[in-house]
Amino acid sequence: MADKLAENNPVDSSTQNETLASSVYQALLDDILAGKLIPGHKLRLQALKNDYNVGNSPLREALNRLSANGMVVREENKGFRVSPASISELQELIRTRCWLEEIALRESIRNANDQYDERIVLAYHRVSKLALSNGSSYSSPEQENKHREFHQSLISACNSKILLKYCEQLHEQTLRYRNLAAVVQYREGHEGDEHRAIRDAVLERKADIAVDLLTSHYKITAEIVISSGSLSQT
Structure with missing residues (x-):
């Protein structure tokens, strides 16, 4: 409490x-x-x-x-x-998050400039420097904040405060599921590779690849949470 x-x-x-x-x-x-x-x-x-x-x-x-x-x-x-938590709701959250962030990411890449690129590079640098002990999840507030900042940077140039607000709400709701599942071994270091690949695709303006990588990133997280066995079906 x-x-x-x-x-x-x-x-x-x-x-x-x-x-x-x-x-x-x-x-x-x-x-x-x-x-x-x-x-x-x-x-x-x-x-x-x-x-x-x-x-x-x-x-x-x-x-x-x-x-x-x-x-x-x-x-x-x-x-x-x-609010209750279930596998079906998590799956719906992830689908909706993927839909909205695809729009936000494509718009951000379309509007990209030096300031946008610098924001992504800096956010990636910060999140990549965090030592995730034994491949564990973002368990501390500092770790989670840096992780959040990286994902926010990717869609920060979409020019829609309303869209960003909804994306933030979905981030918080999916974060609750990750914490409820108590996922200790989180990707075993592979998440850093995923972040790097997303960063590179965005900076190279490869929108289709960036969208595929980002949505896959979220779906893998959902699969890990579901496989933990901590959620009801409905």
């Missing part, structure tokens, strides 16, 4: 509620992504208020935001639960 959130005396109650809502939203999101709040877990308001040291109004706002991005579900007259 995340550390309790400290409340400050408000100067403006509306501003404070918004700040607290953002803080508790991020704390709840982190705990859901990390698997600390497991799929189907009943989110009881009083318990959450105690655990996160937050009032009713910002807590409800945070839960509504989590519901909007699919991390929790709101049940009529029953409150909130952490």
Whole structure:
């Protein structure tokens, strides 16, 4: 469970509620992504208020935001639960992520310039320098952030904030599955080769190859998660 959130005396109650809502939203999101709040877990308001040291109004706002991005579900007259996790949903998430990121990647390559190339090269350099002990997954926040930054750099020139927002939501949802599956041996070093191949295809403006490599990259991840045996069928 995340550390309790400290409340400050408000100067403006509306501003404070918004700040607290953002803080508790991020704390709840982190705990859901990390698997600390497991799929189907009943989110009881009083318990959450105690655990996160937050009032009713910002807590409800945070839960509504989590519901909007699919991390929790709101049940009529029953409150909130952490969204369930299943093989069928993961497969749908991966299909949708591949569809959207293909569009974003092709547009980014079409709009490519020196700034775009530099962003990719720098992000790849950072992620490739991370020492993944014994071929393990991106288990630390630093590792996961660098991994996320590399994937964000690939689609950063698509010129659509809306598309990038949806891609980010799908990234978070698939990250939850990876963490839930507790994949320890992650690709045994092959993921670095995949990143390098994607980088090279993008920098060489080989859009078809880059798309094939990126979507294959995501599908392999899904196969590893499914093979872990930690998910239900539906």
